[in-house]
Amino acid sequence: MPAEPPFPHAYQPFPHAVLQALAESPGTVAFEHGDRRVTRGEVLETVGRLAGALRDAGLGPGRAVAIRTAVTPEAFAAHIAAHVLGCRVVGVRPGYPAGQLAHVLGTGVDALLADPSTLTPELAGAAGRPLPLLSLGPCSGASDLLAYAGRAHSLAIAARPDDVAALHFTSGSTGRPKGCAITYRALGAHWAWQPRAWGPAAAELAAGSGRYLLFGTLASMVVFEFLAPCLLGGGTAVIPKDDGRPLFPDALERHGITASIITVPRLCRMLDLLRDDPDRARGLRNLRALMVSGSPIGPRRLAEAAERLGPVVYQGYGQTEAGSISIMTPGEIAAHPPHALAAVGRPHPGVEITIRDDDGREVAPGATGEVYVRSPYLMAGYWGQPEETAETLRGGLLRTRDLGRLDADGFLHLTGRTRDVIMVNAMVVYAGPIERVLAGHPDVAEAYVAGAPDEDTGEAVHAFVVPAAGAVPDAGALSALVRSELGDDSVPRTVTVVHGVPEAVGGKPDKRALLRLL
Structure with a gap:
């Protein structure tokens, strides 16, 4: 480790608290990975070494590195090292189809960091242009950052407060993933990374x-x-x-x-x-x-x-x-x-929640409306999508939909x-209330509702229910319950009993997969 203090700046953006926690308890185990025990001091040393390697690869403030790795102590250290340098870290989820992968890597990425388990030919070629390839371990055609023998970084944080620290992508269930741009100022204020808060x-x-x-x-x-x-x-x-x-x-x-x-x-x-x-x-x-x-x-x-x-x-x-x-x-x-x-x-x-009507005005206490959020760690906007950003961020408030x-x-x-809607006979039907009514029946443990095109009504409601233990849900009874509480337009065209729900990217229920059961 360098002799100089690792936190020399008065302004301490992310990842100051991480470096401080690692430095204050160097002998305690941070990660248990199979048979390995990796201490906080070892993680801090790896951060410094990887930051030096990334620096010598030309990365620094305002530069972007896409990272797609397995979950390892070294992968975490690589993320923190990139943040120490003030890079924009573009997180690449596993499982992206080719089009979405190309979209994610097309967000101004300057280098691609992977490991031997994730650096596939498909990943390497997805950007459609040559990218410097960096790896956590030996990998053909890539620079092995873990073998770096140069000068470790001092861990002086080079991040500029209003630079984008990370692009975290929405699931992309409705199309191309949207990159949520989180600044260093926002990450530095985030409750999770500030124990004093x-x-x-x-x-x-x-x-x-x-x-x-x-x-x-x-x-x-x-x-x-x-x-x-x-x-x-x-x-x-x-x-x-x-x-x-x-x-x-x-x-x-x-x-x-x-x-x-x-x-x-x-x-x-x-x-x-x-x-x-x-x-x-x-x-x-x-x-x-x-x-x-x-x-x-x-x-x-x-x-x-x-x-x-x-x-x-x-x-x-x-x-x-x-x-x-x-x-x-x-x-x-x-x-x-x-x-x-x-x-x-x-x-x-530090988080403020308000409920507002369609015109953005606060509703009476206890009334239902759209959830708006104000906090110091909101995204700065959707990367490269100013119109979508303007629709979502209004006067320092986030429309959650x-x-x-x-x-x-x-x-x-x-x-x-607000957007989980089904247009039945030109009437707006919300999936959420139907799911709540169905899940309230004693024979139902879980309920999911999705819409599909229908020749007669434009779209139709389709329900998928997981039965409660020992129960056999009756479709007619469930439809009658929805009709009595929400009206005819909300009644499911079909009720399908399922015994498990597939997951979409991000762990959410995959309603598209459910519709394929029809």
């Missing part, structure tokens, strides 16, 4: 993250964000090897995991396994914090999760454009009756999506 809920989450299950991709804002309470709170991030078994609950059991994030489809599958084999729940006795994220979970499933797993389940709400917006703690879940568990928590410190209401205690309740 943690509210009680975040501090509680960090305290339970002694052994945090790290999986997925660091290109995901959610994965990257919820790693912070673990590393900054003194915990160890455990990266499981892929042995073909489901992560949940197997990896939780094998590794003595205390905390993790989980998507709704994965949680539902785990609950079904635990229902069939209740003894397995004893293997989860170390679990302290399980954050449900990616999409809202139905009240019935959330209540079941709290009952089977104990007071460890958190409900979170956020967007790629804004990061984590609100959080609901296990204590708050326990205090709500099951029918009120549609709440997704109260906002993090979600419908909801705030109750008297400040809890946000989501009721649907």
Whole structure:
């Protein structure tokens, strides 16, 4: 490590808090990766070495590096090294089809960083132009950054506050992925990376993250964000090897995991396994914090999760454009009756939520409207899409496109999506309310609604329901329930019973895949 202080600037943008946490406890284990134990000091040394290699490759403030790697300690160090230099980090998710991959790499990328497991010919050629190839390990045609023997970087942060630090992409379920541009100023203000700004809920989450299950991709804002309470709170991030078994609950059991994030489809599958084999729940006795994220979970499933797993389940709400917006703690879940568990928590410190009508005016307390968010870590805009940015960011507020209401205690309740609509007989029908009505039936554990073209009505509503334990949902009864509460236009044309829901990119339920079942 260099003799000079690693944090020489008065202004300390991201990743100052990360470097400080690594430096303050160099002997503690930051990552457990298979048989390897990587200390915080070793991670910090790797950050300095990789930053030196990236610097010598011509990267620095305002330059962009696309990163697509497996989840490893070295991959995390590469992300932090690029941020130390002030680069724009373009996260490349696995699984992009060729067109979307070319779109992501066409956002002004100056170099492509991968590892031997991800640097495929398809990835290397996707940009349609020559790009310098960098690798974490030996790889044909690429510079091996881990073999760099030059001068390590001093870890003086070169980032400029208003430069874009990261492009995090929306799922692309409606077309091309949109790159959400997050500045260094915004990342530096983000609650997850600022322990001094943690509210009680975040501090509680960090305290339970002694052994945090790290999986997925660091290109995901959610994965990257919820790693912070673990590393900054003194915990160890455990990266499981892929042995073909489901992560949940197997990896939780094998590794003595205390905390993790989980998507709704994965949680539902785990609950079904635990229902069939209740003894397995004893293997989860170390679990302290399980954050449900990616999409809202139905009240019935959330209540079941709290009952089977104990007071460890958190409900979170956020967007790629804004990061984590609100959080609901296990204590708050326990205090709500099951029918009120549609709440997704109260906002993090520094986050303001308002509910507004179609003209952007605040509605009366308790009324339903579109959810708007103000916070210091909103995106600066969609990369290269000024018109879409202007539609989404208005006067410092982010239009979430979600419908909801705030109750008297400040809890946000989501009721649907402004764009998750189906045009039936030229009438706007929202999928969210239909899903809530269906999920409220005692024979239904989960409900998903999508629209498809229809010769008679323009579009038609199609419902997909997961049955409650031991139940056989009756399509006629479910249709009658929707008709009685929402009217004829909202009645599903079909009701299909499914026993699991496929995941789209980002862990959300894949409604397109469900429609292919028709």
